Each structure stands twice: as structure tokens, then as C-alpha cells.
Amino acid sequence: MADNSVATPSLIELKNYAPPPYLVDLVDLTFKLDPATTEVKARLSMQRNPAGQGGPLRLEGRKLDLKSINLNGKDLAEGVDYTRDAEALTILNPPADGRIVINSVVEIHPDKNSELEGLYVSSNNFCTQCEAQGFRKITYFPDRPDVMARYTVTLIAPTDYPVLLSNGNKIGEGDLGDGTHFARWEDPFPKPSYLFALVAGTLTATRDSFTTRSGRKVALEIWTVAVDADKTDYAMDSLKRSMTWDEEVYGLEYDLDTFMIVAVSDFNMGAMENKGLNVFNTKYVLARPDTATDGDYQGIEAVIAHEYFHNWTGNRVTCRDWFQLSLKEGLTVFRDQEFSSDMNSAAVKRISDVRGLRAVQFPEDAGPMAHPVRPASYIEINNFYTPTVYNKGAEVVRMYQTLLGKDGFRKGMDLYFQRHDGQAVTCDDFRAAMADANGADLSQFERWYDQAGTPTVEVSQEWDAGAGVLSLTFKQSCAASPGQSEKRPYHIPFALGLIGTDGADLPVRLENEGPVDAGTRVLDLREASQTFRFTGFKDRPTPSLLRGFSAPVKLVSDLKADDLAFLAAHDSDSFARWEAGQTLAAQHLLQLAADWRAGRVLTLSPAVVEAMRLTLVDKSLDQAFIALSLALPAESYLAELVSEIDIEAIVEARNFARRTLGAELQKELRAAYQAGKSDEAFAPTADQAGKRALKNAALDLLCAAGDAQALDEAAAQYRAQANMTDVLAALGCLVDTDRRDRVEALADFEKRWKHDTLVMDKWFTLQALSRRSDTLAEVRKLLSHPSFDAKNPNKLRSLVGAFTSGNRQYFHAGDGSGYRFLAEQVVATDKVNKQLAARLVLPLGPWRRFDKQRQDLMRAALEQIKGTEGLSKDVYEIVSKSLG
Numbered sequence: 048m049a050d051n052s053v054a055t056p057s058l059i060e061l062k063n064y065a066p067p068p069y070l071v072d073l074v075d076l077t078f079k080l081d082p083a084t085t086e087v088k089a090r091l092s093m094q095r096n097p098a099g100q101g102g103p104l105r106l107e108g109r110k111l112d113l114k115s116i117n118l119n120g121k122d123l124a125e126g127v128d129y130t131r132d133a134e135a136l137t138i139l140n141p142p143a144d145g146r147i148v149i150n151s152v153v154e155i156h157p158d159k160n161s162e163l164e165g166l167y168v169s170s171n172n173f174c175t176q177c178e179a180q181g182f183r184k185i186t187y188f189p190d191r192p193d194v195m196a197r198y199t200v201t202l203i204a205p206t207d208y209p210v211l212l213s214n215g216n217k218i219g220e221g222d223l224g225d226g227t228h229f230a231r232w233e234d235p236f237p238k239p240s241y242l243f244a245l246v247a248g249t250l251t252a253t254r255d256s257f258t259t260r261s262g263r264k265v266a267l268e269i270w271t272v273a274v275d276a277d278k279t280d281y282a283m284d285s286l287k288r289s290m291t292w293d294e295e296v297y298g299l300e301y302d303l304d305t306f307m308i309v310a311v312s313d314f315n316m317g318a319m320e321n322k323g324l325n326v327f328n329t330k331y332v333l334a335r336p337d338t339a340t341d342g343d344y345q346g347i348e349a350v351i352a353h354e355y356f357h358n359w360t361g362n363r364v365t366c367r368d369w370f371q372l373s374l375k376e377g378l379t380v381f382r383d384q385e386f387s388s389d390m391n392s393a394a395v396k397r398i399s400d401v402r403g404l405r406a407v408q409f410p411e412d413a414g415p416m417a418h419p420v421r422p423a424s425y426i427e428i429n430n431f432y433t434p435t436v437y438n439k440g441a442e443v444v445r446m447y448q449t450l451l452g453k454d455g456f457r458k459g460m461d462l463y464f465q466r467h468d469g470q471a472v473t474c475d476d477f478r479a480a481m482a483d484a485n486g487a488d489l490s491q492f493e494r495w496y497d498q499a500g501t502p503t504v505e506v507s508q509e510w511d512a513g514a515g516v517l518s519l520t521f522k523q524s525c526a527a528s529p530g531q532s533e534k535r536p537y538h539i540p541f542a543l544g545l546i547g548t549d550g551a552d553l554p555v556r557l558e559n560e561g562p563v564d565a566g567t568r569v570l571d572l573r574e575a576s577q578t579f580r581f582t583g584f585k586d587r588p589t590p591s592l593l594r595g596f597s598a599p600v601k602l603v604s605d606l607k608a609d610d611l612a613f614l615a616a617h618d619s620d621s622f623a624r625w626e627a628g629q630t631l632a633a634q635h636l637l638q639l640a641a642d643w644r645a646g647r648v649l650t651l652s653p654a655v656v657e658a659m660r661l662t663l664v665d666k667s668l669d670q671a672f673i674a675l676s677l678a679l680p681a682e683s684y685l686a687e688l689v690s691e692i693d694i695e696a697i698v699e700a701r702n703f704a705r706r707t708l709g710a711e712l713q714k715e716l717r718a719a720y721q722a723g724k725s726d727e728a729f730a731p732t733a734d735q736a737g738k739r740a741l742k743n744a745a746l747d748l749l750c751a752a753g754d755a756q757a758l759d760e761a762a763a764q765y766r767a768q769a770n771m772t773d774v775l776a777a778l779g780c781l782v783d784t785d786r787r788d789r790v791e792a793l794a795d796f797e798k799r800w801k802h803d804t805l806v807m808d809k810w811f812t813l814q815a816l817s818r819r820s821d822t823l824a825e826v827r828k829l830l831s832h833p834s835f836d837a838k839n840p841n842k843l844r845s846l847v848g849a850f851t852s853g854n855r856q857y858f859h860a861g862d863g864s865g866y867r868f869l870a871e872q873v874v875a876t877d878k879v880n881k882q883l884a885a886r887l888v889l890p891l892g893p894w895r896r897f898d899k900q901r902q903d904l905m906r907a908a909l910e911q912i913k914g915t916e917g918l919s920k921d922v923y924e925i926v927s928k929s930l931g
């Protein structure tokens with residue numbers, strides 16, 4: 048059996064949490080770095096936790112070659128003084144009081160570490176990833192976030208690894224004369240082991256500095272391999288803007304003398320907030336106008352901010368246990384969203400975030416992996432770095448702000464830091480700080496943390512013309528999810544506007560209330576059913592519901608197509624305006640899907656075309672907003688609106704609508720495309736990005752309609768090579784066709800970029816997402832392309848992941864070929880990188896929602912994976928929960 052396998056993976060449960068029996072105050076680590084065998088010496092200064100329950104001293108450790116261990120200077124003997132298994136070393140009778148000093152020496156093998164967790168090698172450099180439980184692959188340690196210690200770290204390496212970095216401040220360095228040198232680092236802030244990091248190798252720094260508002264000068268360094276040093280400007284700029292923003296908005300300053308970012312090309316996730324030494328996936332650092340799209344620039348800005356913001360929300364105040372992960376992730380995603388919103392267009396940011404939530408988190412919440420924002424149990428914590436914990440978690444934090452107002456939220460944050468700086472705490476502590484700072488009752492709000500599933504809010508209207516009263520009834524419910532059959536009502540902030548016949552906002556005034564200003568009002572929903580009576584109208588107002596997407600719910604209303612068209616043209620709340628158009632389109636697309644299945648002739652509703660036309664020609668609108676409005680609801684979102692997913696019908700209906708829109712709006716789309724052309728030098732500004740988005744959305748629809756002139760334009764836009772955004776958009780239009788320029792452009796792209804692995808990811812993805820019928824065959828061929836590397840997470844995601852999670856048409860091919868391909872890839876990947884393999888399984892999860900034929904095929908693929916010998920517990924957890 049492979050050594051990552053487990054006989055019976057055990058369930059870890061929140062209700063079993065107990066405080067650590069021992070605390071560590073000082074950690075002194077010495078690494079003798081060598082790719083094949085690295086020696087790690089650890090000196091842990093510990094004592095019994097007065098709040099703990101005593102018992103043996105457990106030190107987690109995995110795949111460590113133990114060389115020696117002693118306690119207070121006395122060597123310990125295996126079987127006598129301690130026991131050891133694959134997961135931990137347990138010291139049986141540690142001294143009951145006084146200081147305990149444990150010295151251990153272990154050896155590890157970074158160049159064999161393909162899991163990219165613990166200490167590993169990427170592009171000949173050493174780096175680490177410890178969150179959540181990678182530190183135990185470096186040394187024996189109580190590897191849990193509620194053990195916070197101060198670290199000093201000595202790195203010794205051959206002189207051909209010139210750069211030696213760790214957390215905190217460098218306190219010494221020198222040549223050791225024997226072909227090696229050293230650097231010594233000290234981190235003055237106590238931290239959990241998951242925030243430990245080291246980096247060593249041949250790297251180049253881009254340097255800058257930032258002066259905090261209290262006048263301290265912080266050195267900023269972004270470390271990359273030499274050829275990438277010309278792609279760090281935007282990351283550096285984003286970092287400085289993040290630092291300023293956190294001071295201005297939350298009064299939070301950086302606390303060390305140096306802030307370092309290292310970009311590595313082999314990385315499981317986006318980035319990691321290690322104290323003072325963030326390690327990033329290159330994807331979220333490197334950008335140049337010719338290599339990165341507007342979307343890439345936005346991703347960099349958001350992730351740089353996210354990791355920087357973790358310094359306070361995550362590092363200074365951390366999580367008591369991993370069930371509380373959303374305490375730092377939900378809060379920090381919320382903070383990065385607010386930052387991006389302030390830096391760019393707030394409306395566009397909100398719409399994109401909600402689109403993302405619906406495309407990924409809603410399906411998760413409705414499937415076999417559904418879990419609360421604070422899960423109650425897990426088998427493998429790495430499987431819980433999910434859209435629910437991150438993105439729904441961010442919505443939960445946003446609801447505090449909606450309920451308490453921006454000032455109230457800030458008061459809550461201030462109290463949270465005042466109470467908990469330097470501590471490891473829980474989501475309840477955060478909620479208590481919000482409640483106490485505002486004298487608010489947030490007890491019912493706890494359900495957002497403990498109940499899984501997306502609630503539905505059903506709104507119905509009753510208009511009393513004689514009295515001029517509009518009654519709105521809100522009914523909330525939430526479907527059962529794994530392990531939770533009954534759900535209790537949530538505390539929902541529901542933002543609402545009422546719009547007059549002239550399109551302007553009216554006061555939202557309750558009966559028996561004095562005058563109120565026109566505009567949005569937030570209602571507190573707390574019960575299964577509630578009715579509110581609004582008064583003061585001459586004519587029947589149109590309700591604008593769930594403005595700003597004030598809660599992560601599914602909205603069902605009795606608004607008619609006419610009302611939606613009216614809102615799409617007039618709503619003063621941009622989110623609600625966009626949403627009205629999307630709802631109109633979604634309802635129609637589902638009708639088209641049913642028509643297609645029934646063999647009826649498809650006709651695109653004139654109302655939908657007209658709503659799009661009006662938006663397209665509205666000069667008052669932000670161009671990025673128009674581009675978002677032109678995008679039809681995603682297949683994955685449409686699938687969430689029906690009980691049985693007829694994937695063929697959804698794909699056919701959506702493709703039909705795209706083609707038809709492209710033809711019917713040809714004149715306006717051509718005008719928009721021409722108007723968007725520009726000779727301006729590329730800048731990653733919101734304004735320019737919006738222009739490009741609209742221009743390319745127009746081109747995309749025209750090409751979808753098979754418009755030969757537009758396809759020629761696409762080929763020309765590709766050849767012009769103005770910037771990666773335009774290049775990729777053009778190539779995306781060509782890649783679905785049989786045209787000669789498709790082959791030429793793909794070959795040209797490959798020739799230009801074969802030496803830039805990050806750019807090649809885009810080339811793989813484009814082909815994986817193609818609508819051509821030979822796509823899976825092409826994907827299989829690309830697996831042996833010289834630029835492909837199945838061990839590299841970005842590569843695997845860009846080709847295999849893009850196909851299985853992005854190409855619904857061919858992944859769900861009726862012959863099961865897509866499912867078999869996925870099973871094959873999961874089994875192969877699990878032997879190399881179990882975290883990555885587990886994520887690949889996810890698209891098979893919702894098998895119960897499909898037709899009988901696909902159910903059987905998907906289940907067979909899951910069974911095939913499950914039956915594989917030596918399966919990791921990561922993959923086991925997803926597969927077994929999916930099979931249910």
C-alpha cells in the first residue's frame with residue numbers, strides 16, 4: 048500500500064475540542080538544508096498548560112526520520128519513555144511541573160516531497176507550506192493553532208543557495224567556511240506553527256519601502272526567480288495600497304521591519320500568510336501587460352491584499368482550532384473584497400463576487416459536501432478550505448456590517464482586537480465582540496455558522512390600491528443537508544427599495560411610522576414567515592429586492608417579467624439592476640431548455656433581447672457593468688435552479704441564446720466593439736479593464752453567432768498582440784471554430800510562450816474549454832505536451848481541472864468518457880499530491896441531480912476511485928461523502 052493511505056480514517060469533531068495539555072513558549076530550529084536529506088534540530092521550551100487536563104505529551108510528526116530525542120538533557124528510549132506511530136510521538140510520563148526542554152533531531156527529504164506540504168523543493172529552491180498541518184512534516188511538535196510560540200530559526204545551506212529567509216527579522220548571517228553559510232532569524236511575535244516558513248535558494252528581490260502612519264519604515268521585498276523580476280510591479284503597488292487601506296479603514300499598521308513575499312511555481316493553493324514571509328503561487332504575483340489579463344491583475348491585487356490583511360485577521364488574532372477556519376478566512380476575504388471594491392468599481396466587484404458565489408458555493412451547499420461555515424467534523428482539514436468557509440464566510444461577515452452599519456462594524460473590529468490580540472479564538476468570540484460593541488442581540492445570528500445549505504427567501508406582494516399600502520410577506524426556509532434534516536430560521540438582513548412609476552426610489556415607510564427618506568432600507572428577518580406593510584403610495588410601487596445581495600440566500604419572488612424588465616432599466620441599486628436582467632434571462636433560459644428537450648422550435652424572447660439592447664446602448668452605465676449584464680447566467684447557476692439537471696438541454700439552450708443574441712444585436716454589438724478599440728497604452732485600471740471587457744464581450748457574442756466579419760476581427764485582434772487580455776479574448780473566440788486561423792493562432796501562442804510556464808497555463812485552459820467535439824481527445828493529447836507537468840498544481844488545474852469543472856458539455860458527455868477521464872486522473876494524482884487529487888473529485892459530487900444514465904456513470908467513476916488500493920484519506924473523504 049502507498050504510504051499516504053489510511054485503514055479507517057477517523058472523524059475529528061468540534062465537540063471533542065480540549066485545550067492543549069502543554070504549551071510551548073520558545074522554539075529554536077536549526078536546518079541543515081540539503082534537497083535529498085535535510086537535518087532539522089528542534090529545541091522546544093514547554094510547560095504544562097494550567098488550563099489543560101494533563102496527560103501524556105503528544106508531539107505530531109509525519110514521515111520524519113527520528114535521529115534523537117531528549118528531555119531536560121536526558122535521552123529518551125522508544126517503548127520505554129515514548130511511543131511512536133505514523134502520526135505522532137507520545138512522551139509517556141513527562142515531568143508534572145516545571146519547564147520541559149525537548150531537543151530532537153530528525154531528517155526529512157524535501158526533493159521527494161511531491162505533496163507540496165511541509166518543506167519541499169520548487170525550481171531548485173526550498174520552500175514550505177505549513178497550513179494547516181504541514182509543520183508536523185518538518186519536526187515533532189504540538190501542531191495545533193492554539194499553541195502559540197516565539198521562534199528563532201537558523202538556516203544552514205551550501206553557498207549556492209545564496210538567499211536564506213524565515214519569519215521575522217534577520218539577526219545574524221555569515222560564511223561557515225566549509226562551502227556553507229547561515230542566516231539566523233527571530234520572530235518577536237508568538238505564532239501558531241502553521242505560520243512558520245522558510246525559503247532558501249537563488250532568488251532576486253524587487254525592493255521598495257513603506258512608512259507606516261506612526262512613522263516606522265518597513266522594507267518591502269518581493270522574491271522571484273531572476274527571469275520573473277520584471278513582473279512584480281503590480282504586486283508591489285498592490286501591497287503598498289493594501290497597507291495604506293488597512294491603516295485608513297481599520298487603523299491597523301504593519302508590525303515588523305520587513306515584509307517579504309516569495310513567488311513559487313509549485314503551490315497547492317493561492318498563497319499563504321506566513322508571518323512576515325508570505326509565500327505565493329506565481330499566478331498571484333507575476334504580471335506584465337503582455338503576459339497577464341485584467342482578470343489576472345485583479346486576482347493579484349485581491350490576493351496580495353488578502354495575505355497582507357491576514358497579518359491582523361489570522362496572525363495577530365488566530366484560530367483556536369481548525370473548525371474556526373472561517374474566523375480568519377471569511378473575515379479576510381470580506382476585507383479583501385472591500386479593498387478591491389474601494390480600489391475599483393464597487394458595483395462591478397459586488398456583482399462579480401456574487402456571480403462567483405452562485406457558481407461555486409451554492410452548488411457546494413446543495414451537494415454531498417455541504418457543510419456549515421463552521422464545520423462540526425472533518426476527516427481531512429485540507430478538504431475544508433472551501434467556497435463555503437471562504438466565500439459564504441465572507442458573506443456572513445458582510446451581514447454584520449449590513450446589520451450594524453459601517454461604524455458599528457468598525458467598533459466591533461476594534462473591540463475584537465482589544466480583547467483578543469495575541470490569542471487563538473473562536474467564531475463565537477468574534478460574534479460576541481460585534482454584539483457587545485454595539486449593544487446588539489446577535490444570538491440568532493449563530494445559525495449562519497452552524498447550519499449548512501443556502502436558505503430560500505420567498506417574497507410575495509399584496510397591493511391595496513384603496514389604502515395605498517403594499518404588503519410584503521417574507522417566507523424563509525432551508526433544505527436539509529447531510530446530517531441536518533431540520534433548519535431553524537436565520538437572522539437575515541434583507542435590503543429593500545421601493546420604486547415609483549418614474550423609476551425613482553420612494554421612501555420605504557412602515558405603517559405607523561413617521562416620515563423616512565427615499566432609498567434602501569434593511570429589514571431584519573428572524574422568523575419563518577413575516578409580513579411588513581408599507582404605506583404612502585399613490586401608485587403601486589415596484590419592489591427592488593435583496594439590494595446589494597444583502598444575504599447569501601436564494602430569492603424567489605412573484606415579480607413578473609415586466610417588473611424585472613422595469614428594474615433592469617431603472618433600479619438605482621446596481622446589483623439589483625443587474626440581478627433583474629439575470630433573473631429575466633435565467634427564467635427564459637430554463638424555458639428554452641425545456642423547449643429543446645421537448646423538441647420544440649427555440650425562439651429567443653423579444654423581452655430578453657430588448658432588455659439587453661437597452662443596457663448595451665445606455666451611455667450612463669459603466670462599461671464593465673454592461674459587460675457583466677451581457678454575460679448570460681452560468682450553466683452551474685442555471686443547474687442550481689432546477690431539481691433534475693438536464694445538462695444537454697441547459698448547454699443547448701444557453702448556446703442557442705448566445706448565438707441568437709449575437710445575431711439580433713449585431714448592429715449594437717459591432718458599434719460597442721468598434722467604440723472599445725483604443726490605442727491607449729495598457730494600464731490595469733478599472734476604467735480600461737471595463738472598456739476591454741465590454742469590447743471583448745461584444746466580440747464574443749458576435750463570434751458565437753458565427754459572424755465571419757467578427758471572426759476576422761478576432762484573428763486580427765490576436766495578431767495585433769496589444770495585451771494579454773485582448774489576445775486571450777480573441778483566441779477564445781477562434782478556439783471554438785474550425786478556421787485555419789485557429790490552428791495558426793494556437794501554434795503562434797505556443798511558440799511565443801513555451802518558456803513562460805504561467806502563460807502556457809492559459810493555452811492549456813483555452814483548449815480544455817473549447818466547444819469543439821474533439822475536446823477530450825485534444826486534452827488527452829495535451830497531457831503529453833512538453834510544457835505539461837502533472838506534478839505541478841497550476842498545470843493540472845489548467846488542463847484537467849479546467850476540463851472537468853469548466854467544460855460541462857464534454858465532461859458530462861452521455862457516454863461517460865468525461866467521468867472515466869476524471870477517475871483516471873484522480874487515481875494518478877493521488878499518488879503524487881493528495882490535496883490536489885481530492886479537489887479533482889468534486890465535479891462528480893452532485894451525481895444524484897442528473898438523469899439516470901449519468902447517475903450510473905458518475906457513481907461508477909466514484910466507485911472506481913473508492914476501490915483503488917492505498918487511497919489517501921483526502922480523496923477517501925470526498926469520495927465516500929459523495930457516494931453517501
Ligand code: ARG
Pocket residue numbers: 178179315316317318319320353354376428429432882
Ligand atoms: N491561509 C491561506 C489563505 O487563504 C490558504 C492556505 C491553505 N492551504 C492548505 N493547504 N489548505 O490565504
Ligand code: ZN
Pocket residue numbers: 353357375376379
Ligand atoms: Zn486566507
